Structure formats: structure tokens, C-alpha cells
Amino acid sequence: MAEKTTTDVEKRGSTGALVTELGRTTIADSVVSKIAGIAAREVAGVHDLGGGAARTVSAIRERIPGASVDRSQGVAVEVGERQTAVDIDLVADYGVSIADLAAAVRRNVITAVERMTGLEVTEVNLTVHDVFLDEPDERDDDRHVE
Template sequence: MTEPSGSKTMSEPRGKTTIADGVVAKVAGMAAGEVQGVYALGGGLARTVGAVRDRVPGGRGSVTRGVKVEVGERQSAIDLELVVEYGVPIADVAGDVRENVIAAVERMTGLEVVEVNIAVDDVHLPQEESEDEEPAGGRVR
């Protein structure tokens, strides 16, 4: 049996367990998004493309936007791009994200997380939200 591309197999006494890189990325993305003070994941271009994709009927937001992983047989390394809310202590948010991601990935996959690198690419300002949103009912009245 061949191993799917982008996945790792762990041999156990009674069989093998295969964990795809995308699984680790989803777990990390969900865990990062749960932390208070995180507005979004992804850098400028990734967020722009994602926003367009989210507006397409039937489109879904991606929890892996801004998440890159490297997965070995027993270890993983994770890189995250974040946008934080204005007014929150960035170092504290980054520390909380790091702890939450490590705990979630290790608990759910059994892989040791050797590092979580965090790049804070932007700060979300309260007035940005009101400028980005269209009034209810669309532009035409």
C-alpha cells in the first residue's frame, strides 16, 4: 500500500497510522483561531484571496489559511501568520496561540511539536470592519 502524498505513517505494534499534513494544518488553524485577540489567520494576499473565495456562493472559509506545517514521522513544526485585534498585548496573544496549538496538535495527533513560529502580519482596527461591510440590503435601494 502506498503512502498518500503529504502524509506521514507511524508504525505501531498492530498496524500503521497515517496523518496527512493537511490534518495537522487544520488542527493548528482551529487551535490558533480559538485564542482571544486573534482576528484572522493569513497574510495580506492570502486573506484577500480568501475573502473573495468566502463570498462565492457555496464557498467556505479555510482554517488552514496562514498555516504551514512540516510533518515528520514523530515530530511537526508549524508556521502561522496572524492578524491580531487592536489593543491586545501581541506577545501575550502569540504565547497563548503557541501554547494552544502545541496542546491541540500533540493531543490530537500524538506528534511532538518542536516549534511554532508566529508572524503577526497586521493589526485589525475597529473602524476597518465598518468600512469593509456593505449596508444591509446591498448597495441599491
């Protein structure tokens, strides 16, 4: 049996075996987007992902019986052979430190994507589109008055 050389280990990288002498594993952008979206939603203080239009479409989709939730909503990725970059649009809960939230989202997304795919995450760019206030909407109260 032949010994593994340093070159074989370098080709595989430290986290996985995506390119080996036995073949190449390609991971679709949609897979990385879904992993990043789920990881971002796991962080306390993230209310939702996506900009205004994406959240509106998602709210409509959720009302359709049998429709599934889009786990990659608000996430865009660029996937290469060994690296990936992630862009996330999110809505933060009111009162949460956005700097701390950003650090936690980055940490969770990088950990999940690298562990599950073996790709190196080069950057996670975040855009906070809104802050969610957990208060009843005054307009809703006016509609129910008789």
C-alpha cells in the same frame, strides 16, 4: 498474552500509537494544518490568519455561495513520523499584547495538535502581519455621501 516491554512503549511515544508492531498511522500535512488553524483562531485577540494576499483571496471565496472557509489559511507545517513544526501568519486585534497573544496561540496549537494527532510539536513560529483596527474605513464613508 505477552507483556509490553519498554521498547514497545518508547515506539508509541507518550501521546499516541502512530507506529506500532501492528502498523503505522500517517497523518497528512493538511490535517495538522487544519487543526493548528482552528486552534489559533480560538485564541482571543487573533483577528485572522494569513498574510495580505491570503486574506484577500479568502474574502473573495467567502462571497461565493457554497464555498467553504479554508481553515488552514495562514498555516504551514512540516510533519514527520513523530514530530511536527508549525508556522502561522496572523493578524492581531489592536490593543492586545502581542507577546501574550503569541504565548496563548503557541499553547493552544501545541495542546490541540499533540492531543489530536499524537505528534510532538517541536516549534510554533508566528509572524504578525498586521493589527486590525475596529474602526470604519474613512473611504467607505466618502462613498455613501450624496
